[in-house]
Amino acid sequence: MSDSFDVLEFAVELEQGGFTKQQADALAHAMWTLINTQLATKADLALLKEHLALLEERMLAHVEERLAQLKAELVTEFTNRLIIALVLQSGATAVLFKLLH
Numbered sequence: 001m002s003d004s005f006d007v008l009e010f011a012v013e014l015e016q017g018g019f020t021k022q023q024a025d026a027l028a029h030a031m032w033t034l035i036n037t038q039l040a041t042k043a044d045l046a047l048l049k050e051h052l053a054l055l056e057e058r059m060l061a062h063v064e065e066r067l068a069q070l071k072a073e074l075v076t077e078f079t080n081r082l083i084i085a086l087v088l089q090s091g092a093t094a095v096l097f098k099l100l101h
Helices: 007-016 021-038 042-100
Strands: none
Touching: 007 021
């Protein structure tokens, strides 16, 4: 923002509008300070956009990693429950077979 704000031109315009030189200089300096310390520049916004993109990328990678972990846990849990069900079914079949013969 400071690259596009001409302090001297602003002060001259204030003087032409009826401000004293001292008032115009003080106001121009105050405006320059405000612009340089409080307003975001296009470069600031571009840098923020880059940071947000990197953060989004990292967060997405973290989510993908966590989903892969959860998938692996679910597969393991499902496999364990399936094995338990097969063992119980085999046991029940053996008991029924023994009772019927």
